[in-house]
Amino acid sequence: MVVGRLAPTPSGHLHLGNACAFAAAWLSARARAGRVLLRIEDIDRERSRAEVEQGQRRDLAWLGLDWDEETPRQSERDYDDALARLGARGMTYFCQCTRADLRRSGGVYPGTCRDRGLAEGALRFRLDDAQQVLVRDRRFGERSERPASFGDPVLRRRDGTISYNLAVVVDDIRDGVTEVVRGADLLGFTSVQIVLWRALDAPEPTWMHAPLVLGPADAAGARSKLSKSHGSMHLAAMRDAGWQPADVWRLVLPWIGVPNTDSLGDAIAKFAADGGSAARGFDPQRGPRGPIELDYDQSVACPAPGSVVWRTSA
Numbered sequence: 001m002v003v004g005r006l007a008p009t010p011s012g013h014l015h016l017g018n019a020c021a022f023a024a025a026w027l028s029a030r031a032r033a034g035r036v037l038l039r040i041e042d043i044d045r046e047r048s049r050a051e052v053e054q055g056q057r058r059d060l061a062w063l064g065l066d067w068d069e070e071t072p073r074q075s076e077r078d079y080d081d082a083l084a085r086l087g088a089r090g091m092t093y094f095c096q097c098t099r100a101d102l103r104r105s106g107g108v109y110p111g112t113c114r115d116r117g118l119a120e121g122a123l124r125f126r127l128d129d130a131q132q133v134l135v136r137d138r139r140f141g142e143r144s145e146r147p148a149s150f151g152d153p154v155l156r157r158r159d160g161t162i163s164y165n166l167a168v169v170v171d172d173i174r175d176g177v178t179e180v181v182r183g184a185d186l187l188g189f190t191s192v193q194i195v196l197w198r199a200l201d202a203p204e205p206t207w208m209h210a211p212l213v214l215g216p217a218d219a220a221g222a223r224s225k226l227s228k229s230h231g232s233m234h235l236a237a238m239r240d241a242g243w244q245p246a247d248v249w250r251l252v253l254p255w256i257g258v259p260n261t262d263s264l265g266d267a268i269a270k271f272a273a274d275g276g277s278a279a280r281g282f283d284p285q286r287g288p289r290g291p292i293e294l295d296y297d298q299s300v301a302c303p304a305p306g307s308v309v310w311r312t313s314a
Contacts, residue, residue: 002034003178006060006067007168009041010053013234014060016252016294017183017213017226022065023249024210024256024284025181026264028138031271031282036066037175040073043167048075059235063245064264071175079162082170082200083123083155091126091199092155094118109151123156125165125196133191138208138284140184145191153192169193173202184209184290185225211255211290211312216298223293233294233302241302251308257286288312 004025008014029036038060042048060066086092095113102109114126127148135143155166172180187209197204214223215233226233238248246262253261261267271282293311296303 001178002029002032003037003176004029004034004181005037005039005071005172005175005177006065007039007041007171008053008056008060009044010049010056011044011047012052012227013236014056015213015226015234016248019063019235019248020213020252020255020292021181021183021210022060022063023252023264024208025179026065027256027258027267027282028179028181028208028284030264030268034179035068037177038067038070039171039175040070041164041168041171043074043162043164045075045161055236059239062235062239063248071171074162074167074171077167077171077174079156079166079170082166086125086155086199089199092123093126094121095124095152095154096121096158108149111152114152122154122158124152125155125199127152127192127195131195133194135187135190135194135207137187137190138206140187140209140289143187145188147191147195150189150192165192166196169196169200172205173197173200177205179206179208181208181210184212208284211288211292213255213290213292214294216295223291226294233296237302241304243305247305251310255287255290255292255310257283 006022006025008018008022026036028034040053042053083092093114093116095109096118097109097112101112105112109124113121113124127150129148131148132144132146135145137143153165154163156162171177190207190209194204213226215226217223235248249262249264249267250260253259253267258267258270261270267282290312294308295310296308
């Protein structure tokens with residue numbers, strides 16, 4: 001059975017990019033009679049806020065993104081066993097490099113502390129410099145990546161905080177997740193996570209990356225990933241401005257190949273009618289690969305329903 005998950009991080013409002021990725025995850029699982037899990041990814045306790053989480057739950061309910069089970073939140077989990085297993089295999093080492101050191105090396109960790117034999121510091125995962133990993137994505141197809149090009153990832157920070165790099169893999173393994181769906185900005189880093197899955201002797205999930213959503217261009221003509229810096233284009237603000245769930249889905253669902261559809265339930269019904277079964281109806285290859293470029297009037301607090309336009313070059 002397909003097991004997917006919705007995994008919001010309660011540090012900021014959900015926006016259209018989140019809605020796109022969550023819809024892809026939900027439809028992929030539901031179209032194949034699978035299960036959908038909810039997991040609150042609050043591993044960063046300093047940034048996680050209870051009121052943001054409650055707002056995210058309201059957003060999910062408003063859009064019809066339901067789930068079959070809520071699994072333990074990250075702040076309630078223990079990752080020591082996974083760290084011990086990796087350490088026993090010689091796959092981890094301590095590092096005392098600072099952020100300034102990392103900046104001086106160009107932003108990618110060069111393995112400075114790999115062979116220093118340190119007894120304390122941040123704990124990093126040792127990658128094979130020569131290893132190539134084949135990433136099979138249901139939307140973007142196959143691509144070969146060299147995980148070491150991202151640098152050895154931190155698993156536990158110097159202050160003892162578990163990093164997202166480790167937590168998300170361990171959580172998916174424990175929760176029985178069989179398909180990971182998220183934004184295309186994480187497509188390249190998937191190779192690193194595949195190595196972690198294998199190091200923990202877990203069967204690798206299938207992967208699907210939803211198109212990246214970019215906000216309007218700035219004064220220099222550059223676009224960046226949709227975020228709070230683009231004003232009140234988060235779901236709660238859109239709801240307050242009069243948007244209905246159907247307005248959101250008519251905008252977002254074409255990005256994942258489901259045009260002219262007002263709800264997730266209508267999408268499932270349409271799949272069954274068009275393909276003879278919902279499983280055949282949802283095709284991750286449909287729709288643009290992105291990125292999706294949004295344009296709207298930024299002089300207003302929140303654009304009105306129907307006033308947001310989008311385009312893509314791929």
